[in-house]
Amino acid sequence: xxxVDSAVKEAVVEALALDExxxxxxxxxxxxxxxxxxxxxxxxxxxxxxxGVKIEASDLGDYIQGGIPDDEFSDENEVITAKGAEQLAxxxxxxxxxxVEGTLKAEEVITLFTVQNLVDMVKTRAAAATG
Amino acid sequence: MGVDVVRADRVQDxxxxxxxxxxxxxxxxxxxxxxxxxxxxxxxxARFAAKEAVLKAFGTGVSRRMRFTDVEVVNxxxxxxxxxxxxxxxEFAEGHGLQQLDVSLTHTDGLAVAMAITTWERPxxxx
Numbered sequence: 001x002x003x004v005d006s007a008v009k010e011a012v013v014e015a016l017a018l019d020e021x022x023x024x025x026x027x028x029x030x031x032x033x034x035x036x037x038x039x040x041x042x043x044x045x046x047x048x049x050x051x052g053v054k055i056e057a058s059d060l061g062d063y064i065q066g067g068i069p070d071d072e073f074s075d076e077n078e079v080i081t082a083k084g085a086e087q088l089a090x091x092x093x094x095x096x097x098x099x100v101e102g103t104l105k106a107e108e109v110i111t112l113f114t115v116q117n118l119v120d121m122v123k124t125r126a127a128a129a130t131g
Numbered sequence: 132m133g134v135d136v137v138r139a140d141r142v143q144d145x146x147x148x149x150x151x152x153x154x155x156x157x158x159x160x161x162x163x164x165x166x167x168x169x170x171x172x173x174x175x176x177a178r179f180a181a182k183e184a185v186l187k188a189f190g191t192g193v194s195r196r197m198r199f200t201d202v203e204v205v206n207x208x209x210x211x212x213x214x215x216x217x218x219x220x221x222e223f224a225e226g227h228g229l230q231q232l233d234v235s236l237t238h239t240d241g242l243a244v245a246m247a248i249t250t251w252e253r254p255x256x257x258x
Contacts, residue, residue: 037183038137038141038145041145041152041156041199042144042145045145045149045152056155057198057199058198058219061196061197062196065196078190106191107190107191
């Protein structure tokens with residue numbers, strides 16, 4: 001299997017037609033790099049081709065939410081709960097739970113997802129697949 | 132309300148002629164409806180835009196466990212598009228009391244646009 005860090009960076013660079021130095025581990029895919037949903041699909045298809053790790057767009061939400069039910073991850077106004085914030089910090093270590101609890105909307109979580117978060121997700125999936 | 136615009140050539144680039152990729156994004160009925168049509172990828176792009184427009188109208192985008200195939204564009208005999216929901220998107224709609232969902236699609240010169248309008252029993256995160 002290709003080196004995951006390199007494979008993810010290459011997928012992002014090619015799908016978004018960016019220069020390599022524009023893509024850092026800390027770059028958020030949507031806000032910093034301007035990825036749209038069709039671009040996310042492109043990135044995930046490219047990663048599957050180079051690493052063999054299959055990730056669907058819907059899996060990103062699963063990974064971020066970590067199996068926590070929707071009504072526990074966010075409240076009735078779709079704002080992240082304390083439990084949701086704690087999970088976010090596990091899936092996306094750059095997130096400060098105190099900053100997002102009670103303020104961040106569930107729909108906005110994906111905007112914080114970085115290149116490094118995607119690398120970590122691919123590695124987690126690859127490890128799970130090999131047992 | 133949700134609106135989305137998609138370039139047909141971008142959809143063609145991403146799904147190419149890979150059947151597995153096509154089926155990850157579009158339902159069998161959607162693929163069958165568009166297959167062999169002149170400007171097939173404009174038709175597919177319009178359906179992709181509709182899926183995005185619906186998810187935007189729901190206020191969820193791709194942030195939850197929603198699959199693109201959970202939002203299906205079907206055409207009535209008149210040609211009018213109608214949305215059928217499945218999976219996590221249908222669950223979200225039921226949980227938030229979706230009353231009405233209408234969608235309009237258009238495409239020309241390699242560009243597709245879709246607009247979705249929803250009404251709900253209860254307030255929703257829709258933007």
